[in-house]
Amino acid sequence: MAPPLTIGFDADDTLWHNERFYRLTEARFAELLADFADAGHLTERLLQAEKRNLGKYGFGIKGFTLSMIETAVEVTDGRVPAATIRDILDAGREMLDHPVETLPHAKEALEALSGRHRLVLITKGDLFDQERKLAASGLGDYFDAVEIVSDKSCGTYQRIFAAHGDGPDHAMMIGNSLKSDVIPAIEAGAWGVFVPHDLTWSHEHADEPDAAPRFRKIVHLGEIEAVLAEIG
Ligand SMILES: [Mg+2]
Numbered sequence: 001m002a003p004p005l006t007i008g009f010d011a012d013d014t015l016w017h018n019e020r021f022y023r024l025t026e027a028r029f030a031e032l033l034a035d036f037a038d039a040g041h042l043t044e045r046l047l048q049a050e051k052r053n054l055g056k057y058g059f060g061i062k063g064f065t066l067s068m069i070e071t072a073v074e075v076t077d078g079r080v081p082a083a084t085i086r087d088i089l090d091a092g093r094e095m096l097d098h099p100v101e102t103l104p105h106a107k108e109a110l111e112a113l114s115g116r117h118r119l120v121l122i123t124k125g126d127l128f129d130q131e132r133k134l135a136a137s138g139l140g141d142y143f144d145a146v147e148i149v150s151d152k153s154c155g156t157y158q159r160i161f162a163a164h165g166d167g168p169d170h171a172m173m174i175g176n177s178l179k180s181d182v183i184p185a186i187e188a189g190a191w192g193v194f195v196p197h198d199l200t201w202s203h204e205h206a207d208e209p210d211a212a213p214r215f216r217k218i219v220h221l222g223e224i225e226a227v228l229a230e231i232g
Contacts (some may be wrong), residue, residue, distance in 0.1 A: 006164050124151060
């Protein structure tokens with residue numbers, strides 16, 4: 001039998017739905033500001049604000065809400081009504097209450113792997129929100145460790161796979177973001193398994209590292225067993 005690996009799982013849009021709530025809120029945001037700008041322009045300005053603020057606010061809903069407010073102030077030249085700011089805050093708060101819906105195959109895959117491998121949840125975002133979602137998902141017991149990080153870089157994976165196992169050589173990261181989950185994990189020396197989700201934030205896009213020997217792509221988490229069997 002193959003020796004155990006440390007397997008890192010991304011959470012948002014790998015184990016449960018997430019991006020769809022951002023898209024819904026973005027549509028609501030566009031409606032609120034329809035008198036001032038068209039939806040396409042708002043999406044673009046909001047994305048610019050989010051990227052600008054990532055280094056200060058980090059990833060997650062709170063930063064997204066602040067970026068919506070900032071964009072509303074910008075596109076209205078400071079004339080955005082207080083009632084609209086209130087509606088934006090309400091929309092952000094509702095995102096923090098959204099139900100957690102796990103993706104197909106997620107629970108079964110974790111069930112099959114836990115005990116045989118060391119499983120670590122590795123996610124970025126608001127601390128409270130990620131803890132809430134993990135608790136609500138019912139998946140928490142499958143994990144040997146949970147790491148909620150501010151960003152996912154090569155160094156992040158080196159540190160986590162050293163702390164929870166035998167280093168990146170004996171580790172694998174699985175996630176829907178090439179930029180955050182797959183490429184930096186491969187750079188760290190681990191396997192990087194890409195499981196695409198049909199909705200992924202444009203900031204997380206990157207080219208598939210086809211030439212990397214430790215890159216794999218699967219359609220859903222039910223295929224992870226086959227990857228493990230293949231890499232031995
Ligand atoms: Mg994700």
